Each structure stands twice: as structure tokens, then as C-alpha cells.
Amino acid sequence: MSIRGLKKKQPKTFKVKIITVDAEMEFSCEMKWKGKDLFDLVCRALGLRETWFFGLQYTIKGMCTWLKMDKKVLDQEIPKEDPISFHFLAKFYPEKVEEELLQEITQHLFFLQVKKQILDEEIYCSPEATVLLASYAVQAKYGDYDPNFHEPGFLAHDELLPKRVLRQYQLTAEMWEEKITAWYAEHRGIARDEAEMNYLKIAQDLEMYGVNYFPIAQNKNHTDLLLGVDAKGIHIYSINNRFSPNKSFEWSAIRNISYSEKELTIKPLDKKAEVFKFFSSQLKVNKLILQLCIGNHDLFMRRRKVDSIEIQQMKAQAREEKARKKMENQRLAREKQLREEAERAKEELERRLFQLEDEARQANEALLRSQEAAELLAEKAQIAEEEAKLLAQNAAEAEQERQRLEITALKTKEEKRLMEQKMREAELIAVKLVKESDRRAKEAEHLKQDLHEAREAERKAKQKLLDITRLNYPHMVKYPQYSPTDSREANFDKGSIKLDLKDIDLKRLSFEIERERLDYLEKSRKFEDRLKELKSEIQALKLEEKQSGLYS
Numbered sequence: 175m176s177i178r179g180l181k182k183k184q185p186k187t188f189k190v191k192i193i194t195v196d197a198e199m200e201f202s203c204e205m206k207w208k209g210k211d212l213f214d215l216v217c218r219a220l221g222l223r224e225t226w227f228f229g230l231q232y233t234i235k236g237m238c239t240w241l242k243m244d245k246k247v248l249d250q251e252i253p254k255e256d257p258i259s260f261h262f263l264a265k266f267y268p269e270k271v272e273e274e275l276l277q278e279i280t281q282h283l284f285f286l287q288v289k290k291q292i293l294d295e296e297i298y299c300s301p302e303a304t305v306l307l308a309s310y311a312v313q314a315k316y317g318d319y320d321p322n323f324h325e326p327g328f329l330a331h332d333e334l335l336p337k338r339v340l341r342q343y344q345l346t347a348e349m350w351e352e353k354i355t356a357w358y359a360e361h362r363g364i365a366r367d368e369a370e371m372n373y374l375k376i377a378q379d380l381e382m383y384g385v386n387y388f389p390i391a392q393n394k395n396h397t398d399l400l401l402g403v404d405a406k407g408i409h410i411y412s413i414n415n416r417f418s419p420n421k422s423f424e425w426s427a428i429r430n431i432s433y434s435e436k437e438l439t440i441k442p443l444d445k446k447a448e449v450f451k452f453f454s455s456q457l458k459v460n461k462l463i464l465q466l467c468i469g470n471h472d473l474f475m476r477r478r479k480v481d482s483i484e485i486q487q488m489k490a491q492a493r494e495e496k497a498r499k500k501m502e503n504q505r506l507a508r509e510k511q512l513r514e515e516a517e518r519a520k521e522e523l524e525r526r527l528f529q530l531e532d533e534a535r536q537a538n539e540a541l542l543r544s545q546e547a548a549e550l551l552a553e554k555a556q557i558a559e560e561e562a563k564l565l566a567q568n569a570a571e572a573e574q575e576r577q578r579l580e581i582t583a584l585k586t587k588e589e590k591r592l593m594e595q596k597m598r599e600a601e602l603i604a605v606k607l608v609k610e611s612d613r614r615a616k617e618a619e620h621l622k623q624d625l626h627e628a629r630e631a632e633r634k635a636k637q638k639l640l641d642i643t644r645l646n647y648p649h650m651v652k653y654p655q656y657s658p659t660d661s662r663e664a665n666f667d668k669g670s671i672k673l674d675l676k677d678i679d680l681k682r683l684s685f686e687i688e689r690e691r692l693d694y695l696e697k698s699r700k701f702e703d704r705l706k707e708l709k710s711e712i713q714a715l716k717l718e719e720k721q722s723g724l725y726s
Contacts, residue, residue: 187575188248188259192216192230203247209467210243216262220479223488224280226473229265232258237458240265240465244413263287264470267384269405269477277490278367285314286630287368289375293336297382301339305350307373308334314369319359329354347523381417385409386466388459390438390452401452403466405473408440410450423450425474431467433460469506584716591716597708607701621687 187202190212199219203212209230217225230241234251241260242250252258264287268274291297292304299307311334316324329351340350359368377383385402391412392399400411402419408428409419423440430441438460440450442539454460460717481489 190247191257191259192219192262193260194220194262195261195283206246207240207247208244208246209250212247212260213241213243219261220276220283222279222281222283224275224277227264227268227280228262228283230260231265232260237456239458240460256658257324261315265466266473267378267474269703270394271378272371274376274477275371278495281370281374283366285373288374288383292377292521293333295336295338297377297380299336301342303376303380304335304339305353307376308354308358309361310369310373310376312358313361314356314366314373317366318362319355324355326351327435335491356588363507367500368497384418387411387416388454388463389413390454392452399452401463403470406468425471433457433464436460438463461565477601489724503573586715586718593708593711597712603701607698611694613697614690625687711719 186205186468188205190201190203190474192201199216200217201212201215202216212228212703213225213228216230217223217228222228231238232241232252234253235240236609239251241247241252249359254363264284267284270280274283290295292299292307312329312332315332316328330347334354335350383404385404388401388403390399390401397421398413399414402409402411402418404415407422407424408431409423410421412417423442427443428440429438429443429445432439432441434457436453438452438454441692442449451495454463
């Protein structure tokens with residue numbers, strides 16, 4: 175067979191791009207493939223066995239549609255693009271996620287899709303619940319909380335809360351992170367699959383979880399209601415309230431669902447009950463509603479039957495896998511605990527080693543300081559010894575000086591006593607001299623008075639003599655010539671002699687008085703000089719006594 179023949183027999187293909195919540199894949203499909211062929215290829219690539227929850231969704235003319243499994247891919251109304259894009263999403267939701275989601279990949283895909291729906295506000299969630307869900311999402315992504323590794327700001331690039339919640343509360347990103355981290359720290363020891371399952375268990379209790387909403391009307395002109403399809407049945411909502419349905423039809427209570435053009439009819443199992451009819455905007459919407467109703471009803475009935483062999487095997491494998499993971503997690507937890515204990519012990523040993531090194535360093539420093547202190551103390555001891563010797567020498571000198579001062583003090587006392595005695599004697603002499611001076615002064619006064627009286631008598635006698643001479647010998651007044659022959663002259667000479675003798679006595683007396691006065695003055699001056707010398711000696715003795723007291 176030629177190469178050209180082989181080329182002709184190769185089937186024609188077209189490219190598709192499969193977009194999951196967190197990844198993208200491209201495949202080459204044969205032109206004759208049906209939707210199930212492509213779907214099975216994607217499931218095999220993902221390793222997914224719980225295929226009944228999922229489907230391939232595409233958007234055409236603004237409407238989301240699911241790829242039909244029993245028709246060829248190219249025969250369906252799909253976008254004309256290359257490659258053709260399909261979203262691999264959960265089409266049907268379980269009633270109880272913990273019992274129905276067996277594979278870890280199934281659980282992970284549901285977790286990512288529900289998380290995206292909450293963040294995109296397709297599922298309403300209260301602010302408190304969003305913070306708790308965000309903490310489980312962080313636990314699934316980052317593992318156990320480590321304050322040394324997960325520093326403030328590590329969630330800055332993660333989208334964890336709906337924008338509605340962020341707008342509702344005036345909190346900063348740091349405050350939200352602090353709230354999420356407080357919950358996150360309490361999830362320590364929870365594995366990734368367990369954190370994702372806890373997330374889904376909380377989410378499945380939300381009112382809008384797993385519900386597909388379609389606008390409907392009770393007549394052809396108004397669209398004032400919403401029809402919701404989920405795992406439990408069909409629900410009718412008012413246009414402004416997607417939480418509490420006005421009317422519900424459980425799958426077990428529905429006998430038949432059919433549509434004719436835009437009209438869709440729900441017949442209850444109870445034939446007496448009222449048949450519910452409504453109108454949709456397009457025929458395609460009725461087809462999509464019917465498709466979802468059939469799939470959810472099949473799963474509803476399937477859950478209430480005995481599990482097939484395949485499901486039983488999957489559940490057994492899931493239980494074994496959970497047990498194995500549990501044991502593995504326990505082993506890892508023990509190893510982690512042992513490793514943490516070893517790390518703590520290591521840190522404790524390192525801390526103790528560092529402490530011992532620090533203590534050794536401090537001990538060495540203390541030893542060096544002690545040696546320096548010992549050397550310094552030795553120097554101080556030597557200096558103190560020298561100072562002690564010097565002080566002893568000074569003490570001996572001071573003792574000698576003290577003895578000398580005592581002797582000097584004794585001498586000074588004796589001299590002082592003699593000096594005081596001399597002073598007393600001098601004082602006595604001074605008193606005597608004063609008395610003698612007073613007596614001599616009195617005598618001098620008397621002598622002066624006598625001298626004055628004598629001179630007065632002499633003056634009077636001379637005056638009288640002159641008067642007599644003028645009366646008897648007037649010619650002799652001018653020429654005082656005396657004749658020895660004359661008897662009167664003789665008498666006169668006798669009187670003159672008497673006068674001269676009397677004058678001589680007066681002069682002699684005056685001379686003696688003057689001489690005694692000079693002697694008294696000389697003695698007084700000498701006595702004053704002696705008193706000054708005594709005072710100087712007394713002052714010197716007092717100064718020596720003060721100095722002796724200071725030396726003592």
C-alpha cells in the first residue's frame with residue numbers, strides 16, 4: 175500500500191478547546207464523533223469516573239447550551255470557530271456532597287466551580303459565611319497556617335470574597351485578611367481534600383446552591399416569575415426573590431413534564447392536583463429546561479435505588495482511598511509532629527547551645543574582668559601598702575610633732591605663766607607708777623602753786639621795793655649807782671642780797687622740779703616700751719597656741 179493511500183484513509187478532524195475552571199486542554203476530534211465521544215475523551219484525560227454530574231457547555235447567540243451526547247458534535251448548533259470552545263462544568267449537583275462525591279478529582283472540580291459561582295455572586299452567601307468559606311479555600315491552597323511563612327499580605331493577590339461583601343462593609347484589605355486568617359489558623363491539620371469537602375458541605379446549604387434559573391410567565395405577555403431546577407425538584411420564584419420559592423414540585427411528586435412550542439406543562443403525580451403551565455421566551459429554553467429536568471430526575475431516582483456494581487466498586491475504592499489517605503494523613507501528621515518536635519528540640523538545643531556559648535563568652539569576659547580586677551587590686555594593694563608605709567611614717571612624724579608640740583605647749587604654758595606673772599608685776603608697777611605719778615603730779619601742783627605764790631610774793635616785794643626806792647631816791651631811778659658808805663645803801667644791799675638768795679632758791683627748786691618731771695617722763699616712756707614688748711610676746715604666744723591646736 176502506498177503512502178498516498180494511507181493519507182487518503184486518515185480521518186478528517188477538527189480542533190476543540192476544553193476549558194475547565196482552572197485549566198485548558200486542546201483535542202483533535204474526528205468529524206463523525208458524537209458528543210459522547212468528545213465527552214469521554216475529556217473525562218479520560220481528567221481521570222474522571224463520576225461522569226454523570228458533568229457536561230460540555232457552549233454559548234450560542236448569548237444563550238448557554240449543553241452539548242448533546244447522542245448527536246454528532248458538528249451537527250449541533252455550535253459556534254463556528256477554530257478551535258471550538260467548550261466549558262467542562264458540573265451540569266447536575268448532588269444532594270449530599272459527602273456521600274455522592276467519591277473521587278477527589280470530582281470533589282475538586284465541584285469545589286472550584288461552586289467557589290467561582292459564589293465569587294461571581296451567582297450563589298448568594300452571607301458575609302459571615304463567605305469569610306468562613308474563604309478560610310477553607312485558603313487552607314486548601316496553602317496548607318496549615320504558619321505565622322513565620324504566612325506573613326501579613328500573603329492573601330493580597332487571592333480573590334476570596336464577593337465584591338458585594340467588600341462594598342457592603344467599609345473594611346480595608348488588611349482587615350479582611352485578618353478576619354480570614356483568624357479562621358484559617360483554626361483549620362490546622364486539615365488536608366486539602368478535607369478542606370474542599372468542608373467548603374462544599376457549607377455551600378450546599380445555601381439557598382441558591384445547584385439551582386438553574388429561567389425566566390417564565392404564567393401567560394404569553396408577562397415574564398414575572400423564575401423557574402428553578404435543582405437536584406430536589408422544580409421551584410417557582412418571584413422575580414425579585416430567588417431564596418424562598420412560592421411553589422415547589424419534588425421529583426417524586428411529578429408525573430410528567432412536557433412542552434409544546436413555548437409552553438411547558440408540569441403534571442403532578444396526584445391527578446387531582448392542578449396542572450402547572452407556564453410560558454418561556456424561546457423554544458430553546460423549554461428544551462434546556464426539559465433536558466435539566468430529565469437529568470436531575472434520573473439522578474434523583476438513581477440515588478434511591480441500589481447502587482450498581484460500578485458505583486459499589488467506586489464507593490469501596492473511595493472508602494479504601496479515604497482510609498488510606500486517612501492513615502497517610504495520620505502518618506504524615508505524626509511525622510510532621512515528630513519533625514516539629516525535632517525542630518523544636520533542635521531549636522531548643524540551638525538555643526541552649528547559644529545560651530551556653532553566651533554564658534561561656536560571659537564567663538570568659540568575667541574571667542578577663544576578674545584578672546584585670548585582680549591586677550588592678552594588686553596594684554591598688556601595692557599602692558595601699560606604700561600609702562600605709564607613708565601614712566605610718568607620717569604618723570610617726572606626726573607623733574614626734576605631737577610630742578614636740580606638747581613639750582612646746584608645756585614650755586609655752588610655763589612662759590605664758592611667767593609672762594602673765596610679769597604682766598601682773600608690770601600691772602602692779604604701772605599701778606604704782608600711776609599712783610606715784612599722781613602723787614608727783616600733786617606734788618608738782620603744790621610746788622607749782624608754791625612757786626607761783628613765791629613768784630607772786632617776789633613780784634610784790636620787787637614792786638614794793640621799787641615803790642620805796644622811787645619814793646626815797648627818785649634820782650636813782652635813772653642812774654642806779656649805790657654808794658657803800660651810805661647806810662641806806664647798806665640796808666639796800668642787804669635787801670638785794672636777800673632777794674638774790676631768794677631767787678636762787680626758787681631757781682634751784684624749779685630746776686629740781688623740772689629734772690624730776692623729765693625723769694618721770696623717761697621712766698614712763700621706758701615703761702610703755704616694756705608694756706609693748708610684753709604685749710607682742712603675749713600675741714606671739716597666742717599665735718603659737720593656735721598653730722599648736724591646728725597641728726593637733
